[in-house]
Amino acid sequence: MTEITTAQPRSLTTALDIPRPPDLSWYVQARQPVGYEVNLTRGLLNPDNPALARSVGADGYTSVRTLVVVDKVVDGLYGKALRAYFDAWRVDARWKVMPGDEDTKNLEQAVEVTAAMTEMGILRRTEKVVVVGGGVLMDVVGLAASLYRRGAPYVRVPTTLVGQVDAGVGVKTGVNHGTHKNRLGTYFAPEITLIDPEFLRTVEPRHIANGLAEIIKMALIKDASLFRLLEETVAGIDGDALADCGPAMGEVVSRAIAGMLDELEPNLWEWVLERSVDYGHTFSPSLELRADPPLLHGEAVAVDMAVCVALAVGRGLLSQADAERALGLMVAARLPIAHPVFTPELLEVGLADAVKHRDGLQRLPLTNGIGDCVFVNDVTGDELRRALEFVHAYAGTRDGVRDGS
Structure with missing residues (x-):
C-alpha cells in the first residue's frame, strides 16, 4: 500500500526568504513626470477663443462642470464677461469670489477653497478648478488644489503683470505663516496657464x-x-x-x-538650491x-x-x-x-x-x-x-x- 504524505505549508517568511528584523528594510524609488503648458493668447474671454473652454474640457455641446475661483476686484471688472464666456461654451461654472491681497495669503483661505470644492462635489480628475487673479490668489488656490484629495487639476488665468511673468509660470504654491513669506507650500503644477495681456489694461x-x-x-x-x-x-x-x-x-x-x-x-523641484x-x-x-x-x-x-x-x-x-x-x-x-x-x-x-x-x-x-x-x-x-x-x-x-x- 502506498503511503500518502501531505506537504506541510511553508511560512511566507520562509517561502520568500525574508530576513527577520532588525535587518528588514526596503528602498523605494519612483519618478513622477510633470508637464504643463504656458499659453500666451489674446482675447481669452471672447467666446470665439476656445482656449479657456478647452482647458476645462468643454466642447460647446456637452455640459461640463468647473469651479472658478476669482479675485473680487477682477470679478468686478470681468465677472460678466467670464460668466458669458462659460455660458456660451455650456460650462456649468460654480463661482467662488475671494480677496487677493497679501494679508489674505494664509492657510485659512486655502482651506476655504477646499471647502468650495467639497461643496461642489468636484470630481477628482476630470473636473477642474480655474483661478482667475493675481499671484496671491494663484498661490492660495494652487495650494488648495495640491492638498484636496492629494491633488486636483487646476488652471491658472493670471490677470496681473507679476502673475503673468512670474507667479503664474512656475510650479510653486504657498501661503504666509507667522512672520515668514510662503513658509507653507507645495510644488504643484497647473495643467495650463493662460496669459492674456488684455487684462493688464485695467491694472493700476x-x-x-x-x-x-x-x-x-x-x-x-x-x-x-x-x-x-x-x-x-x-x-x-x-x-x-x-x-x-x-x-x-x-x-x-x-x-x-x-x-x-x-x-x-x-530644476522644478529645487534639488539644486x-x-x-x-x-x-x-x-x-x-x-x-x-x-x-x-x-x-x-x-x-x-x-x-x-x-x-x-x-x-x-x-x-x-x-x-x-x-x-x-x-x-x-x-x-x-x-x-x-x-x-x-x-x-x-x-x-x-x-x-x-x-x-x-x-x-x-x-x-x-x-x-x-x-x-x-x-x-x-x-x-x-x-x-x-x-x-x-x-x-x-x-x-x-x-x-x-x-x-
Whole structure:
C-alpha cells in the first residue's frame, strides 16, 4: 500500500526568504513626470477663443462642470464677461469670489477653497478648478488644489503683470505663516496657464511697476538684450502698452517668460538650491512683511536687487557705470530702491533666514556683469553695510526711496 504524505505549508517568511528584523528594510524609488503648458493668447474671454473652454474640457455641446475661483476686484471688472464666456461654451461654472491681497495669503483661505470644492462635489480628475487673479490668489488656490484629495487639476488665468511673468509660470504654491513669506507650500503644477495681456489694461500703474521688477530681475541675471530693450522702452511701459502687445512689449513679456521657464524647467523641484531666479529674493521677504504701509512683492524685490547690485560693485563683478544703469532702470520703472525699514541689521536677519532656506549656505546670486550671475557664500555684515550706503548715496540724488508714508 502506498503511503500518502501531505506537504506541510511553508511560512511566507520562509517561502520568500525574508530576513527577520532588525535587518528588514526596503528602498523605494519612483519618478513622477510633470508637464504643463504656458499659453500666451489674446482675447481669452471672447467666446470665439476656445482656449479657456478647452482647458476645462468643454466642447460647446456637452455640459461640463468647473469651479472658478476669482479675485473680487477682477470679478468686478470681468465677472460678466467670464460668466458669458462659460455660458456660451455650456460650462456649468460654480463661482467662488475671494480677496487677493497679501494679508489674505494664509492657510485659512486655502482651506476655504477646499471647502468650495467639497461643496461642489468636484470630481477628482476630470473636473477642474480655474483661478482667475493675481499671484496671491494663484498661490492660495494652487495650494488648495495640491492638498484636496492629494491633488486636483487646476488652471491658472493670471490677470496681473507679476502673475503673468512670474507667479503664474512656475510650479510653486504657498501661503504666509507667522512672520515668514510662503513658509507653507507645495510644488504643484497647473495643467495650463493662460496669459492674456488684455487684462493688464485695467491694472493700476503701481502694480505694473510691481511686475516690471520681476522682468528687470530676469534681464539682470540672464538677458542683457532684454535689459537694453527695457532701457529703451521703460518710459512708455504702462497697462495699455502691455495690453496692446506691440512688437517691443511683446518681446519684453515673451523674453521674460521664456527666460523664467528656461531657468525653472531643469530644476522644478529645487534639488539644486543655487537658483538664479532667487535674485532679489534673499532680503526682500523680511522687508515685505515688516514694511508699514506694506510694500508690494516687486517693490521689496527691487530694494533687494539694489542691495545686490551694490554688493556686486563692491566685489568687482559689476562696473560703477553698469550699476548706475541698473539702479536707474529700477527708478525709471517707478520702483523703490531703498526703504527706511531696510537697515543693516535687517539685512543680516534676512540673510540668516535665507541660509536656513538654502540648506546652510548663502547661495546668494549676484550679477556678474549685466545678463549673467554667480553665487557667493561669504557675504559679511560689513559688506552689507557698505552696500546699503552705496544705494542710499545713489537714491539721495534720485527719486528712489519709498518712505512708507
